[in-house]
Amino acid sequence: MIYRRLLVVLCLFLLAATASAQTKKNSKGLLPKSHKDLWFGMPMAAFGEARPFDKDSLGTSMDFRRTLVERQAADNAPGLHWAVYYFDAEDDFPLYEIILEYGHEGLRDEAAKKLLGEPNAGDEWYFPNHKGFPFRAWLYQNKLILAAAIPGSEWEGEWEE
Secondary structure (H helix, E strand, O other), rough: OOHHHHHHHHHHHHHHHHHHHHHHHHHHHOHHHHOOOOOOOHHHHHHHHOOOHHHHOOOOEEEEEEEEEOOOOOOOOOOOHHHHHEEOOOOOOOOEEEEEEOOOOOHHHHHHHHHHHOOOOEEEEEEEOOEEEEEEEEEEEEEEEEEEEOOOOOOHHHHHH
């Protein structure tokens, strides 16, 4: 009887360890190498240190977020033309969404597959716990959209399981 319980506990432990390792493997490196200096939830001040920008270039068309558009260097990110960054408009203005615009859909698809693998949520990608919050990615036209449900952002609470 005790061996059966021990076997059940051991099986449950191995199952949990496998699931945890799979989540870490799948959610690791969700940004391209050209953006390795960034992370979701980073304050705008830290973003500005990593990638200096003119504060006057911040868009404020919506009261809940600030937008920054950055032209990508061709040698740093082949096929990637633009990146658009969304920062929440409160507290320390955390980064919560990045839109990567490629030259065409073929380049976008290649980059998405290399970065995220095959879609795991229909035709999208979903990682329920990427560094403490849900992460989702999807395709639109020639864009790859990467977003995290950072507390206070427009996505908070939208992707709960």
